[in-house]
Amino acid sequence: MGAYQTKEALEQNLRDAGCEERCVREFMQDLEQDRMQAGLRLLNQHRRSLLDAMHREQKRIDCLDYLLYQIRKNNI
Template structure:
């Protein structure tokens, strides 16, 4: 029980939604480690895509800031 609570907390902290968490815990109870790994890797890919998207937005802002500073 404590293990499930700790897993749930960690999955929440990793940005997983309730559906992902429930699926992960069911897989954990069944001992389906490869499926658990796939779920975690998919979440990691999602987070990395979000990070890259945000980085492109920051790059655009940096470009605009640089142009404004040069012209001022």
């Protein structure tokens, strides 16, 4: 398990990172079958998905900030 003391701790970390149960299962299978490259690919895909979601939300925040700025500027 490396830095993780238990299988359960590793699984919980994956869940805390937003991995769905399918992702947790696949990663754990890859780990148990010594297919670390496949497991890393899976985690990198999940990371990209999280970053894409974060960027979408940031764009929404930026739009809202601009609207607030315009409203304050024009005293609406």
